[in-house]
Amino acid sequence: MKKGQTNNPNGRPKGVPNKITGELKSWIQQVIDGNRVQFEKDLKELDPKDRVQVLEKLMQYVVPKQQSVSVDAQIACEYKELEKLLLSAPDEVVDRLAERIQTLNNLNHED
Known part of the structure; x- marks a missing residue:
């Protein structure tokens, strides 16, 4: 060999x-x-x-180590989850959420 x-x-x-x-x-x-x-x-x-x-x-052998996640990656992940939630939610709920967000935006801009 x-x-x-x-x-x-x-x-x-x-x-x-x-x-x-x-x-x-x-x-x-x-x-x-x-x-x-x-x-x-x-x-x-x-x-x-x-x-x-x-x-x-x-x-270290029991609890998994947390990986650092960039802010952009975190936002992208949350956006995807919210998008899934909105696509599966009834239209009435989505409309109420949109109205509430608009109201909060208007209140925020008044300050």
């Missing part, structure tokens, strides 16, 4: 988990499960500042 050549040129098929990664994840899960009570005790013994730091680090 030449350098850079492999016995499996196609590699691992999609969706087939890496055996080592699976074993490692399983082992880590067992360690965590087996030390949960001790971890909670240790956590309670930490200074409040340190406890908050540990909890912040753990939250």
